[in-house]
Amino acid sequence: MKKKIAILGSTGSIGTQALDVISRHPSLFEVVLLTANSKADTLIQQSNRFRPGNVVIADQRFYEIVKAGLPSGSVLLSGENAVTTAVNESDADIVLTAMVGFSGLEPTIEAIKRGKSIALANKETLVAAGPIVMELAKKHKSSIVPVDSEHSAIFQCLQGECGEVEKLLLTASGGPFFGKKRDEIASASVEEALNHPKWNMGPKVSVDSATMMNKGLELIEASHLFDVEPERIEIVIHPQSIIHSMVQFTDGSVKAQMSNPDMRLPILYALSYPDRVPLDTPRLDFGSVGSLSFHKPDFENFPLLKTAYYAAGQGGNYPCAMNAANEIAVKSFLSHSISFGGISNIIDHVLSGTKFVAKPDIEEIYHTDKMARESALKYLKNKF
Ligand code: MN3
Numbered sequence: 001m002k003k004k005i006a007i008l009g010s011t012g013s014i015g016t017q018a019l020d021v022i023s024r025h026p027s028l029f030e031v032v033l034l035t036a037n038s039k040a041d042t043l044i045q046q047s048n049r050f051r052p053g054n055v056v057i058a059d060q061r062f063y064e065i066v067k068a069g070l071p072s073g074s075v076l077l078s079g080e081n082a083v084t085t086a087v088n089e090s091d092a093d094i095v096l097t098a099m100v101g102f103s104g105l106e107p108t109i110e111a112i113k114r115g116k117s118i119a120l121a122n123k124e125t126l127v128a129a130g131p132i133v134m135e136l137a138k139k140h141k142s143s144i145v146p147v148d149s150e151h152s153a154i155f156q157c158l159q160g161e162c163g164e165v166e167k168l169l170l171t172a173s174g175g176p177f178f179g180k181k182r183d184e185i186a187s188a189s190v191e192e193a194l195n196h197p198k199w200n201m202g203p204k205v206s207v208d209s210a211t212m213m214n215k216g217l218e219l220i221e222a223s224h225l226f227d228v229e230p231e232r233i234e235i236v237i238h239p240q241s242i243i244h245s246m247v248q249f250t251d252g253s254v255k256a257q258m259s260n261p262d263m264r265l266p267i268l269y270a271l272s273y274p275d276r277v278p279l280d281t282p283r284l285d286f287g288s289v290g291s292l293s294f295h296k297p298d299f300e301n302f303p304l305l306k307t308a309y310y311a312a313g314q315g316g317n318y319p320c321a322m323n324a325a326n327e328i329a330v331k332s333f334l335s336h337s338i339s340f341g342g343i344s345n346i347i348d349h350v351l352s353g354t355k356f357v358a359k360p361d362i363e364e365i366y367h368t369d370k371m372a373r374e375s376a377l378k379y380l381k382n383k384f
Pocket residue numbers: 148149150218
């Protein structure tokens with residue numbers, strides 16, 4: 001029996017790498033749904049190669065182009081709710097949520113309500129609405145297997161354990177500005193921020209890695225996914241990105257998961273779980289790796305790490321507001337409207353103006369997201 005896979009965000013970095021691992025195992029996986037925002041050409045190519053029954057191009061301007069290029073037998077949807085509708089209609093066993101940003105929340109919730117397994121690559125889902133999403137997954141017996149390399153590592157370390165977790169050690173490469181001072185990077189260019197030393201990722205995640213907000217979002221994601229309070233999650237800078245994260249148990253034992261940095265491994269694991277299947281990639285050669293190094297995180301020069309611990313500790317709707325502000329700030333930075341140093345100012349401004357809700361329901365989450373975006377845009381307008 002082949003596993004039927006839906007890929008939300010198939011033209012992005014995670015989506016294309018997922019299709020790469022799926023193409024290596026045609027007897028195990030079948031693609032039933034591909035969705036993209038606006039990359040029409042890539043979506044058409046992918047659809048002709050993998051022949052999914054359903055295809056979504058969210059941006060309606062590309063509907064006719066994609067329609068004309070699709071193989072016969074693929075049904076195309078477009079428009080605002082198209083992704084959610086397609087998820088509801090598809091017979092996927094696993095939904096890989098690889099789209100970027102808060103917009104991943106709604107289709108993920110719909111997939112969970114239909115009891116589908118989630119291969120979670122959209123970290124904003126758990127950041128914005130962690131308690132709601134985890135509760136729903138429990139209720140609908142939907143399993144959530146993380147795709148993010150750090151969370152996959154922790155998930156793998158926890159296999160076969162029923163023991164007590166003392167803390168999670170979330171590793172971070174440090175990003176392109178590791179070791180730099182805050183004022184040295186305040187006016188860093190978009191190009192410099194996108195130049196990640198170890199991982200090849202989309203622009204949003206790359207900028208988040210440069211500010212270290214990526215680790216902040218991952219901290220919050222991990223705390224919900226593994227039900228561990230933020231105080232028991234330690235960030236460890238590990239520039240080689242060989243250890244992808246670790247778990248420390250109450251007897252003092254630390255388990256780590258290692259491999260060369262290659263996202264195809266955690267993607268494949270999330271799709272094949274609980275099995276492991278072969279992946280033909282270069283193996284770790286410890287002799288040539290030489291040494292692994294570790295450093296404490298630099299909260300002074302990467303202030304968003306502090307902001308993320310604060311939002312995580314407060315909980316409620318704060319992580320949602322922080323995430324929304326970050327999305328706007330990163331977008332503005334990528335379009336050259338603000339400086340690199342300006343990113344944290346926007347986020348701190350939005351967070352300090354957010355009305356705290358301790359146990360938000362989903363409507364309050366959507367409201368918080370909307371208000372935070374408006375607040376960020378208003379700040380930008382007045383400031384620049
Ligand atoms: Mn990661």
